[in-house]
Amino acid sequence: MVGDRQGIIYPLIAVDAGNDVAYADGMKPTHFRTIRVKHNLTMDQLAAFLGLTKAAVSRYEAGNRPIPGPVARLMRLLDEGGEKFFHKISAWG
Secondary structure, eight states, X not given: OEEXXXXXXXXEEEEETTTTEEEXXXXXXXXXXXXXXXXXXXXXXXXXXXXXXXXXXXXXXXXXXXXXXXXXXXXXXXXXXXXXHHHHXXXXX
């Protein structure tokens, strides 16, 4: 289990030793935003890639809504595999 500064406990599911980041089921809003910015994506672009609205992306980044597990997993794939991953998704339809 991993805790954050607000005392919320998240189950640890993987550790990226090369990045010193412990990925937990409940991704933190700051990590969500960091991944988006790292790959130079706007909220609109990320929303389109994930099949979400810009408002949903904004709520996740602001911490107003918990980031669903499937969305967090897609964000981890973006972080690890870069934009190549999203180009493949775009080609699917």
